[in-house]
Amino acid sequence: MKILQNRTAPRYQRDNITSYLLVSSLTCDSKKLTITLVDMAPGGIQKIHAHEPEQMYFLLEGEGIMTVNGEEEKIGAGDCVFFDSFAEHGLENTGTTRLRYLSAASPSFSKDDCLKLWPLASQQQEGEYSLNPAD
Numbered sequence: 001m002k003i004l005q006n007r008t009a010p011r012y013q014r015d016n017i018t019s020y021l022l023v024s025s026l027t028c029d030s031k032k033l034t035i036t037l038v039d040m041a042p043g044g045i046q047k048i049h050a051h052e053p054e055q056m057y058f059l060l061e062g063e064g065i066m067t068v069n070g071e072e073e074k075i076g077a078g079d080c081v082f083f084d085s086f087a088e089h090g091l092e093n094t095g096t097t098r099l100r101y102l103s104a105a106s107p108s109f110s111k112d113d114c115l116k117l118w119p120l121a122s123q124q125q126e127g128e129y130s131l132n133p134a135d
Contacts, residue, residue, distance in 0.1 A: 002028040006037050008125075010118040016044035016093070019118065026114035034105040034114075040064070040093040048090040053105035056082045057091070062099030065092045 004027060006020040013019075021027060023035035034053065040046070040062070048067060057066070063076040068089045075081060083089050093099040109117065 004028065006123075008122045009037075010114070010122060011120040012118050013120060015047065016041040017046060021114060021118040023108075024114050025108045025111045026118075030108045032107050034103075034108045036103045038101050038103060040091070040099040040101075042093055042096055042098070044093040044099065046091040048088050050086050050088045051105075051109075052085050053107055053109060054083065054085045054087075055089075055103060055105040056080055057101045057103050060100045060102060062093060062097055063095040064099050065094050067091070 002023075004022045006022065009020040009022050009027065011018055011020055018039045020037045021034070022037060023030050023033055025031065025034075038046075058080045059075055059077050061077050063074065066073050066075045066081050066089070068081070068083045069087050073081075074094075091099075091101075
């Protein structure tokens with residue numbers, strides 16, 4: 001059994017987004033699945049991008065505009081968005097509060113991709129972790 005936590009997960013931070021790499025080939029030798037937890041501040045933008053793994057986003061809180069292959073839809077807490085391999089996708093937090101979502105991608109991103117895409121040490125390693133659940 002592996003228990004993974006966002007405070008000990010590799011991260012990336014850019015464009016008012018923090019992404020925590022939970023389940024992956026890098027963190028627990030997963031071969032078929034990558035799971036991330038993503039926090040977006042108001043105004044945060046995940047730029048349009050594409051990759052081989054198919055993926056889904058499940059919004060835990062907040063609201064935004066999801067774009068998949070040029071189609072835009074307003075989404076909010078409780079919505080689940082699925083998109084195929086190589087679909088061009090991105091998300092913008094258009095609300096006034098944090099947008100938080102869980103992402104699952106299959107197959108797992110390679111270890112090399114994980115190291116490139118989530119290059120930052122964990123919050124715990126950098127001493128940034130707070131016990132405040134809003135962080």
